[in-house]
Amino acid sequence: MMSMYDAQYTELRDLMSKFSDTEVAPLAHQIDHDALIPKALINKLYENGFMGSYIPEEFGGAGMDYTSYAIIIEELSRGCASTGVLVSAHTSLCMWPILNYGTTEQKTKFLPGLASGGTIGCFCLSEPNAGSDSGGLTTFAEDRGDHFEISGVKNWITNGRDAGIAIVMAKTTKTTDHKGVTAFIVETNSPGFKVQKVEEKLGIKGSSTAQIWLDKVKVPKDQVIGVVGQGFKVALSTLDGGRIGIASQAVGIAEAAFRYAKKYSKERIQFGKPIAELQAVQFMLADMSTKIAAARLLVMHASHLKDNGLPYSKEAAQAKLFASESCMSITTKAIQVLGGNGYSKEYPCERHFRDAKITEIYEGTSEIQRIVIAANELKGT
Ligand code: CAA
Numbered sequence: 183m184m185s186m187y188d189a190q191y192t193e194l195r196d197l198m199s200k201f202s203d204t205e206v207a208p209l210a211h212q213i214d215h216d217a218l219i220p221k222a223l224i225n226k227l228y229e230n231g232f233m234g235s236y237i238p239e240e241f242g243g244a245g246m247d248y249t250s251y252a253i254i255i256e257e258l259s260r261g262c263a264s265t266g267v268l269v270s271a272h273t274s275l276c277m278w279p280i281l282n283y284g285t286t287e288q289k290t291k292f293l294p295g296l297a298s299g300g301t302i303g304c305f306c307l308s309e310p311n312a313g314s315d316s317g318g319l320t321t322f323a324e325d326r327g328d329h330f331e332i333s334g335v336k337n338w339i340t341n342g343r344d345a346g347i348a349i350v351m352a353k354t355t356k357t358t359d360h361k362g363v364t365a366f367i368v369e370t371n372s373p374g375f376k377v378q379k380v381e382e383k384l385g386i387k388g389s390s391t392a393q394i395w396l397d398k399v400k401v402p403k404d405q406v407i408g409v410v411g412q413g414f415k416v417a418l419s420t421l422d423g424g425r426i427g428i429a430s431q432a433v434g435i436a437e438a439a440f441r442y443a444k445k446y447s448k449e450r451i452q453f454g455k456p457i458a459e460l461q462a463v464q465f466m467l468a469d470m471s472t473k474i475a476a477a478r479l480l481v482m483h484a485s486h487l488k489d490n491g492l493p494y495s496k497e498a499a500q501a502k503l504f505a506s507e508s509c510m511s512i513t514t515k516a517i518q519v520l521g522g523n524g525y526s527k528e529y530p531c532e533r534h535f536r537d538a539k540i541t542e543i544y545e546g547t548s549e550i551q552r553i554v555i556a557a558n559e560l561k562g563t
Contacts, residue, residue: 210261210265248485249489255430263537266435278420307421309321313337314546347369364413376395385540424545426488433509506548516535
């Protein structure tokens with residue numbers, strides 16, 4: 183069994199670290215300001231294989247594993263959290279269900295474009311009245327013989343403005359709970375698929391978050407993922423992997439804030455000496471460092487289980503819960519170390535702080551992660 187300490191992961195982290203420092207981090211302030219990730223950067227992500235990291239080479243990917251993917255997301259997010267989530271939602275929420283549940287025809291048709299052909303992916307589960315209670319979704323897919331016709335509204339769709347392919351969860355039977363949900367692959371240029379609104383947000387401003395309207399969108403029957411009526415399992419198992427991605431993003435944001443605060447504390451002179459010599463600051467740095475180390479280990483543990491075909495739903499939820507809450511506390515402390523400067527847009531810590539908050543919300547709030555963890559702990563004997 184591979185371990186997180188194997189040379190291939192150390193080498194990947196070094197490579198990703200350089201890429202992030204040179205190609206991503208220098209753009210982060212502008213990306214936040216413009217609420218846009220430059221096309222040139224997205225092209226580089228494709229050219230380097232980061233958009234299809236764990237997709238097998240036969241489907242246009244880089245043929246890596248999930249642990250490598252987690253390292254890629256952490257390092258990209260250290261440079262720019264918006265870039266990290268663009269890649270994470272695209273890879274783990276759009277490509278993974280096709281890879282895991284799709285037919286060979288679906289994989290051959292859709293994965294190469296997504297992994298290396300410049301097509302961005304998104305995942306449409308949430309709705310205005312179905313957030314944490316995702317089984318309560320009301321988007322409906324009417325059976326029209328050789329195709330389905332999907333109508334409904336989807337909310338908070340990461341990459342929604344820019345995606346060419348969307349995984350859409352819709353009910354094929356009218357129910358009030360999760361039963362009857364089916365997962366579909368939808369081409370976003372299909373008539374009736376409309377980006378209705380792009381949200382203005384607190385953080386991860388470069389990542390597009392859209393509301394999507396579907397009005398009688400025709401989807402061929404061979405674009406159903408898995409079995410009709412079994413889409414809720416597709417959605418929840420997809421989110422299990424997605425949560426590892428968001429946990430990695432949280433570690434990356436936290437690491438960026440921590441490194442900045444540490445450097446600043448050695449340079450900032452107060453009371454005649456660098457503030458790094460004050461125990462009050464040292465204790466904050468020690469707590470930040472320890473939480474990052476623990477969060478990274480939880481991410482690596484969940485990825486390791488996934489790579490080895492072992493159950494990882496609970497561990498993914500634990501990684502996301504701990505990493506996101508640590509990220510919020512670390513980015514808050516980083517501002518505290520910088521004092522007034524931490525509150526200024528001239529320094530990056532206020533962006534880290536704004537970017538951190540969403541990691542406690544999307545792909546399942548911290549409360550949902552606790553539900554998943556407790557349910558796993560309490561089941562069985
Ligand atoms: N994998 C596969 N199947 C699973 C599963 C998993 N991890 N967890 C549960 N299931 C199955 C169950 O076995 C059950 O199957 P049966 O019908 O055969 O019995 C079914 O799913 C329903 O299970 P529950 O009764 O536990 O489901 P529930 O309705 O009580 O909901 C929940 C459980 C944990 C609250 C779930 O709804 C959930 O995770 N909610 C949060 C959703 C979420 O993360 N939303 C974020 C959307 S994505 C996003 O953020 C947008 C973006 O673009 C980034």
